[in-house]
Amino acid sequence: MIEFDSVTKRYPDGTVAVNEVNLQAPSGKITVFVGPSGCGKTTSLRMINRMIEPTSGRILIDGDETGGKDPATLRRGIGYVIQHAGLFPHRTVVDNVATVPLLLGWDKAKARSRAREVLERVGLPGAFAQRYPSQLSGGQQQRVGVARALAADPPVMLMDEPFSAVDPVVREGLQEEFLRLQNELDKTIVFVTHDIDEAIKLGDQVAVFRTGGILAQMATPAELLADPADDFVAGFVGRDRGYRALSFMQADGIELDSEPTVKLGQTAAEARSAATDGWVLVLDDGQRPQGWIDVDRLDDEVTPDVLNRGGTVASVDGSLRGILDAALSSPTGRGVVTDGQGRLLGTVVAGRVLEKVDEAHPGVAEVTG
Numbered sequence: 001m002i003e004f005d006s007v008t009k010r011y012p013d014g015t016v017a018v019n020e021v022n023l024q025a026p027s028g029k030i031t032v033f034v035g036p037s038g039c040g041k042t043t044s045l046r047m048i049n050r051m052i053e054p055t056s057g058r059i060l061i062d063g064d065e066t067g068g069k070d071p072a073t074l075r076r077g078i079g080y081v082i083q084h085a086g087l088f089p090h091r092t093v094v095d096n097v098a099t100v101p102l103l104l105g106w107d108k109a110k111a112r113s114r115a116r117e118v119l120e121r122v123g124l125p126g127a128f129a130q131r132y133p134s135q136l137s138g139g140q141q142q143r144v145g146v147a148r149a150l151a152a153d154p155p156v157m158l159m160d161e162p163f164s165a166v167d168p169v170v171r172e173g174l175q176e177e178f179l180r181l182q183n184e185l186d187k188t189i190v191f192v193t194h195d196i197d198e199a200i201k202l203g204d205q206v207a208v209f210r211t212g213g214i215l216a217q218m219a220t221p222a223e224l225l226a227d228p229a230d231d232f233v234a235g236f237v238g239r240d241r242g243y244r245a246l247s248f249m250q251a252d253g254i255e256l257d258s259e260p261t262v263k264l265g266q267t268a269a270e271a272r273s274a275a276t277d278g279w280v281l282v283l284d285d286g287q288r289p290q291g292w293i294d295v296d297r298l299d300d301e302v303t304p305d306v307l308n309r310g311g312t313v314a315s316v317d318g319s320l321r322g323i324l325d326a327a328l329s330s331p332t333g334r335g336v337v338t339d340g341q342g343r344l345l346g347t348v349v350a351g352r353v354l355e356k357v358d359e360a361h362p363g364v365a366e367v368t369g
């Protein structure tokens with residue numbers, strides 16, 4: 001665990017970049033520092049590996065004060081990833097990644113073989129190893145940056161806006177891979193970003209900083225969305241926080257309506273008599289929803305060409321957001337809900353989802369609309 005105990009940083013010109021911060025970043029978890037520009041995120045991060053010294057207060061890693069350690073020794077146990085990757089341009093990818101193992105005194109062959117292994121882990125197999133950084137895309141360079149930080153298998157990783165310089169699609173891919181990797185590696189990670197969506201997606205817990213280096217709130221993403229500490233945090237988290245909070249609320253227990261159904265091949269008359277509001281849901285032989293049918297468009301029988309496949313189908317094992325999306329995207333306004341095997345359980349309208357949210361978290365549904 002990394003612990004900040006009343007940590008303050010005042011720069012020589014008098015700027016208070018970090019002001020009496022107390023927080024804990026638990027082992028094996030991702031803690032995200034987020035906040036507007038200049039709120040002290042990077043300064044806080046760099047105090048962990050002593051690239052910046054605190055003016056007062058203490059930082060402890062697993063109970064040991066970092067201030068009492070030799071900075072070079074300290075940094076060997078701490079991987080560091082920055083924006084634009086910060087790779088050495090005149091070294092090949094494999095040699096970039098082998099840097100820290102070599103510094104640790106590993107022989108060259110072992111360091112390179114470890115580097116190739118980590119490159120593979122971040123999705124950069126063999127052929128990339130001999131290239132130079134300029135021969136890679138921005139997203140690939142960031143992966144090399146992550147591989148380099150992981151090469152010596154440090155228990156702690158500090159990451160400063162590592163995915164900010166790449167386009168949104170690449171960024172999403174990097175985020176997914178990073179989460180998958182962390183699932184296997186269980187590093188203690190402190191991750192800086194100015195992007196609240198990234199913080200909510202990646203963080204096991206999120207520390208929201210405000211200008212002046214003040215920690216405004218430390219909470220899980222779900223708590224942050226459902227219960228921001230004050231107006232600053234609520235504003236920073238965004239007006240649509242209620243909607244996003246639904247991603248963290250389980251759908252199980254939501255009351256469903258039974259929905260009349262037909263199968264392909266049934267007659268138009270059967271479909272009309274089963275329909276509600278002019279629509280009927282079509283299932284396959286395994287009770288799996290196939291789409292809706294507007295019964296006015298039927299001639300003789302229910303055929304695939306008149307199926308309206310619009311609308312998402314939500315699993316009851318998922319989140320309330322999935323259920324709300326299913327209701328809002330359905331041509332009938334009734335969201336289709338299935339069990340874990342994709343079999344129909346029933347339907348639900350958007351209003352019911354919001355009622356459930358309101359029962360669990362009064363006030364959140366208000367900011368959902």
Ligand SMILES: Nc1ncnc2c1ncn2[C@@H]1O[C@H](COP(=O)(O)OP(=O)(O)OP(=O)(O)O)[C@@H](O)[C@H]1O
Nearest residue numbers: 011013015017036037038039040041042043044194
């Ligand atoms: N060496 C320095 N001397 C004086 N002031 C500094 C120095 N480094 C940073 N600051 C100031 O300290 C404050 C916090 O800076 P820091 O870089 O930690 O913020 P940040 O939250 O990481 O910002 P950004 O998201 O823009 O990178 C800012 O007001 C900044 O101008």
